[in-house]
Amino acid sequence: MASPSQPEIAIPEMFIRPELEPTAIQSDHEAAAIPIFDLKTLLCAGNDNTTQLHELYDTCKEWGIFQVRNHGVSPQVLENLQVEMEKFFNLSKEEKSKYQVEEGDFQGYGNVKRSKDEKVDWGERFFMVINPLERRKADLFEKLPLLLRETLETYFAELRKIGMGLLRILGEGVGMEIEEVDHIFDNGMQTTRMTYYPPCPNPELVLGLTPHSDSTGITILHQVNAIEGLQIKKHGLWLPVSFHPNAFLVLVGDIFQIVSNGVYNSMEHRVVVNKEKGRLSIAMFMNPKYEAEIGPAKSLISEENPPLFRRMVMEDFVKDYFSRKLNGKAHLDNMRIKTTSPDDH
Ligand SMILES: O=C(O)CCC(=O)C(=O)O
Numbered sequence: 001m002a003s004p005s006q007p008e009i010a011i012p013e014m015f016i017r018p019e020l021e022p023t024a025i026q027s028d029h030e031a032a033a034i035p036i037f038d039l040k041t042l043l044c045a046g047n048d049n050t051t052q053l054h055e056l057y058d059t060c061k062e063w064g065i066f067q068v069r070n071h072g073v074s075p076q077v078l079e080n081l082q083v084e085m086e087k088f089f090n091l092s093k094e095e096k097s098k099y100q101v102e103e104g105d106f107q108g109y110g111n112v113k114r115s116k117d118e119k120v121d122w123g124e125r126f127f128m129v130i131n132p133l134e135r136r137k138a139d140l141f142e143k144l145p146l147l148l149r150e151t152l153e154t155y156f157a158e159l160r161k162i163g164m165g166l167l168r169i170l171g172e173g174v175g176m177e178i179e180e181v182d183h184i185f186d187n188g189m190q191t192t193r194m195t196y197y198p199p200c201p202n203p204e205l206v207l208g209l210t211p212h213s214d215s216t217g218i219t220i221l222h223q224v225n226a227i228e229g230l231q232i233k234k235h236g237l238w239l240p241v242s243f244h245p246n247a248f249l250v251l252v253g254d255i256f257q258i259v260s261n262g263v264y265n266s267m268e269h270r271v272v273v274n275k276e277k278g279r280l281s282i283a284m285f286m287n288p289k290y291e292a293e294i295g296p297a298k299s300l301i302s303e304e305n306p307p308l309f310r311r312m313v314m315e316d317f318v319k320d321y322f323s324r325k326l327n328g329k330a331h332l333d334n335m336r337i338k339t340t341s342p343d344d345h
């Protein structure tokens with residue numbers, strides 16, 4: 001298979017998307033300035049943070065994406081992460097093939113093709129389960145270069161705390177008790193994806209990442225070398241995301257849209273690439289435990305507020321997700337309870 005890291009003059013057919021939806025031009029929209037919050041203020045109970053929390057809840061309803069600054073992860077850890085990720089993606093093809101995703105699996109280096117007609121993304125990626133430890137592919141993780149492994153462990157531990165804090169306040173925002181949030185998400189399944197999007201001679205023909213919403217509780221995204229490329233779909237338009245260089249982006253995922261019974265929105269997004277610069281990102285996905293049943297939070301359901309989504313065990317939800325082709329928010333729509341109106345008869 002041709003690798004996007006050695007682009008030929010003519011882009012191989014498998015990357016070319018004939019029906020690519022264009023990026024909205026500046027005059028069509030106001031730039032997607034994603035609301036930004038101070039994480040310390042949000043998470044410290046006792047602070048006078050009511051106004052910020054309400055702004056956060058409104059943002060999750062309207063946008064499903066926000067930024068957090070003052071997140072407490074040290075600049076040194078983030079610098080090490082950039083250096084180690086650059087080294088990893090610069091390894092030779094042969095070196096990287098040691099980590100290749102095996103047939104039928106989804107952990108490791110490389111693109112998993114989910115269907116024959118699916119176009120290939122212009123990106124190299126490495127996907128892995130972080131927690132619970134018994135689901136981690138120890139032999140895969142232990143093969144990674146030592147400094148990368150150590151940096152990732154530090155980074156994951158920091159992000160896990162931030163992620164749990166955010167899940168709790170987002171749960172409270174829809175009226176859930178902390179215990180109910182913890183019951184679903186504490187000691188949950190965390191996964192990560194590191195991606196390198198190489199420069200492309202014809203960026204307008206390809207995508208770095210197919211449009212999708214994340215099938216997660218929340219996703220914490222760090223744009224490692226501060227190169228733009230992420231776009232979100234808002235009111236039917238693809239808008240480039242501009243971001244604060246010291247902030248993380250947080251995306252509400254499908255599972256939180258389900259848990260909140262549709263109060264929050266999972267934002268559809270994609271990645272475009274550019275001619276000159278390679279882009280690095282790392283996404284950390286915070287999910288329920290494998291054994292948890294996902295569905296609208298029981299405390300939120302009543303006769304006046306019936307469930308909008310089906311219930312399913314997390315493990316089955318994940319299997320279902322990986323067996324389908326990425327296609328916008330189709331996976332979430334598949335979880336909706338279909339109601340028949342009297343007019344249907
Ligand atoms: O690379 C990015 O900015 C986005 C990555 C992403 O959306 C994902 O890994 O699900």
Ligand SMILES: [Fe+2]
Nearest residue numbers: 212213214269
């Ligand atoms: Fe994503």
